[in-house]
Amino acid sequence: MTDAPLRESLVKPNRPQVTNLDGLAAMVAEGETFGVGGHHFARLPIALLNAIAARGTKNLAYVSWAGGLPLEILLEAQAIASIDICFSSLDIFGLPPRFRAAAEAGTVPVNDWTALAMIQALRATEQNLPLMPFQRPAGSDMMERIPGAGTITDAPSGETVGVIPPLRLDTVILHAPRADETGNVAIVGARALDWPMVAAARKVLVTVEEIVPAGELARGDRHAVLTRNRITAIAKVEGGAWPTSCLPDYVTDYAALHAAFASDAPLSRSLALPASRFPADRRAAARIPAATASGVRFPVAINRGAAAASPDEAMAVRIAAELDNDSFASAGAVSPLANVAYRLAKATHAPDMIVATMSCGHLDIAPSPMTLSLIEPFDAETAAAHAGGDDTYSAYYQGGAVTHEIxxxxxxxxxxxxxxxxxxxxxxxxxxxxxxxxxxxxxxxxxxxxxxxxxxxxxxxxxxxxxxxxxxxxxxxxxxxxxxxxxxxxxxxxxxxxxxxxxxxxxxxxxxxxxxxxxxxxxxxxxxxxxxxxxxxxxxPVSTETLEILRERIDPLGLRRLEFVGSRNRGGLLDEIVALDRDLVAFLAARTTPKGSAA
CATH class of the missing domain: 3.40.1080.10 (Glutaconate Coenzyme A-transferase)
Structure with missing residues (x-):
């Protein structure tokens, strides 16, 4: 990572520069410490990542909570010199092959962080402090793996706590649904670690779907705003997150992702936005209200009518039995079985429990059905609140308010x-x-x-x-x-x-x-x-009533099965699930008038 003084001003001008995609990409210099915003397959700045890769920018020190697809794009372009992450996954598609190859061969050094240590290191930069304390991950080997982590002893209590120095980023890139003409940027839904990363960065480069007149950000969907004095430059790039999502405009295109990961073609080509038109069904799916799926008998339901529970169903039901009305369960990064179990518990014996998804970014959701395309928009719509990982660590995790993250x-x-x-x-x-x-x-x-x-x-x-x-x-x-x-x-x-x-x-x-x-x-x-x-x-044995709710209401596509197959069989199962997901989205779209349309 780039050498930096102990403290420095990260204050930016009040009005960000407005440029184009190539202009943003040109602002990323060789050898920078580089972070990417977004979350899993949500709001990833794919177009900007492809533009940076196309310029041949090299020796970037990649520092983000997650690796995943952005890291794969940059590794393919041989742009990465080092990796600092908490985890890297392609979600339901399995382990990222380029990350895995680089880590196993030792061609790119990898540092593993705990989420809290990274949050506190970013906060140390944000708050202009030489270090920040954090609860040690006792019981693990992680303290020895986190770069720069140490301990201090509190004199009055004698308690040992972890400490971490500031983590400074040269550039952070984001995608958002909109900005206003003065440079304020609005984000809808889960925020991951976007806020502390922005605060710890010298440059913040943002692509947006649209730029609206000043004052219009106050209208429309629930959102959080990055004020204009935190942004360096903005470019309007419609579809700039495709094939990942950008709520409230479009949902993740899992068919396109599946095709890209199954192909031998470079990701930069597979993930390029179609020149002819943006996939219209992804925009339509983002407008389907969650209420459309309530109480619906879906045209497909895995194991419908089978008398006995399959092993995946038996495990889902048993995990759900761990939860009750006083539970506060946070869904982990890549745990479809646990996510199914949480929703099943809330839909059956624990209606008062709190379920938080997208790593606690969508708080207190309704138990909407597990689908690929509609999980994120349904959860964002029904959630009582939207948050970032930094928010929920402070408000819930560190104080022990959460009961489960299975x-x-x-x-x-x-x-x-x-x-x-x-x-x-x-x-x-x-x-x-x-x-x-x-x-x-x-x-x-x-x-x-x-x-x-x-x-x-x-x-x-x-x-x-x-x-x-x-x-x-x-x-x-x-x-x-x-x-x-x-x-x-x-x-x-x-x-x-x-x-x-x-x-x-x-x-x-x-x-x-x-x-x-x-x-x-x-x-x-x-x-x-x-x-x-x-x-x-x-x-x-699992009751007939519980099985029916699991199959018909909670997980009609059988996403839970993805955790029970090996890599050789995953492709065929994904083919099936992606096709079923398309049919389910079309079925729900046909049952409702899109939000904002005339009846």
């Missing part, structure tokens, strides 16, 4: 420690995984630490993880009270059984088994000695 694990050991960073190969190399995101933080902060593994086998359930990317250090009631956290449970749910962490031995114990699963099968599939609780019992 997250998938690649490797788990007998102490319930998780490894989602890298697996060691027998030849001494490694298999790169997405990363821990915010798991190292929330393993202690959230009341209940619940993880799941969809394929219970010895390679996944091991005696000791290769890297402890997260784990719960504060287990007993007394330990948690001393940290200001509520007492809570630690559980591991697999496709065979449910483990609970014993507070005395601090080891996992089997407390429930799925129907028809023998103890012998569990022992044979587990890489550490298995202990069964004296009162271990079989999980009861």
């Amino acid at each position: 997250i998938a694990a690649a490797q788990v050991d007998r102490h319930a420690r998780v490894n989602n960073i890298a697996l060691r190969r027998k030849d001494g190399g490694s298999i790169r995984l997405p990363g821990q995101g915010g798991m190292a933080d929330v393993a202690n902060m959230h009341r209940d630490y619940v993880i799941y593994v969809t394929g219970h086998r010895k390679l996944s359930l091991v005696d000791t993880v290769d890297i402890a990317s997260c784990g719960r250090a504060y287990v007993t009631d007394a330990e948690r009270a001393a940290q200001g956290y509520r007492p809570g449970a630690v559980k591991l749910i697999t496709n065979l059984c449910v483990f609970a962490l014993d507070s005395e031995s601090r080891e996992l114990v089997v407390v429930e088994t799925f129907a028809g699963v023998t103890r012998e099968r569990i022992v044979e599939a587990t890489g550490f000695p298995v202990v069964f609780a004296p009162d271990c019992e079989e999980i009861p």
